[in-house]
Amino acid sequence: MNSEFCVAVHALVFLSHKQASLSSETLAKNICTHPARVRRVMAKLKRAGLVHTKEGVDGGYQFPHPPDGVTLRQVGEALGLSYICSTWHSGGTDMDCLIASGMGAVMDELFAQMDARCREYLQGITIGAVYRRILGGGQGKGWPDCGSSPPSNRDKTPKEGPVPFPTRGNAGQGAAPRLPERPGGLSE
Numbered sequence: 001m002n003s004e005f006c007v008a009v010h011a012l013v014f015l016s017h018k019q020a021s022l023s024s025e026t027l028a029k030n031i032c033t034h035p036a037r038v039r040r041v042m043a044k045l046k047r048a049g050l051v052h053t054k055e056g057v058d059g060g061y062q063f064p065h066p067p068d069g070v071t072l073r074q075v076g077e078a079l080g081l082s083y084i085c086s087t088w089h090s091g092g093t094d095m096d097c098l099i100a101s102g103m104g105a106v107m108d109e110l111f112a113q114m115d116a117r118c119r120e121y122l123q124g125i126t127i128g129a130v131y132r133r134i135l136g137g138g139q140g141k142g143w144p145d146c147g148s149s150p151p152s153n154r155d156k157t158p159k160e161g162p163v164p165f166p167t168r169g170n171a172g173q174g175a176a177p178r179l180p181e182r183p184g185g186l187s188e
Helices: 003-018 024-031 035-047 073-077 098-123 127-136
Strands: 053-055 061-063
Touching: 003 024, 003 035, 003 073, 003 127, 024 035, 024 061, 024 073, 035 073, 073 098, 073 127
Parallel strands: none
Antiparallel strands: 053 061
């Protein structure tokens, strides 16, 4: 997620509230950013059909949809956002260490699943819901439930303490399962 999302949601809520054509300068003043930044974001929203533009003296951007008809997921998709991602990976696939060579793929899978959950969550929040949340003071209601918390591992921890980190040398000593052998062994 990035600040473009904040600019876009703010602009759409404000346009919905004003129910008028507003210039990028007017939007920028309310959002507290530069008009050029607003124009870049609004161009993406226009390409996605979320806003219309009107030329002339009273021209500007218009929000032509019912506020409860546009979800935050649609806004994010119009901007081409990934909500949870990483552009850097620890380790490397060419390394001999099992941990170093496998960490990137595991983290990519984790990030992809979290990103999908964010998209599902934002599907349940509309521009109208954001507006109502602001009018209601922003506390306690108006957002969908995220679901239950992940299960606690507290009850799964052995009474004698945590399982030691697996190494090739401590298998059979009450440790976690032995890691498979790999050419070159584990690196440090």
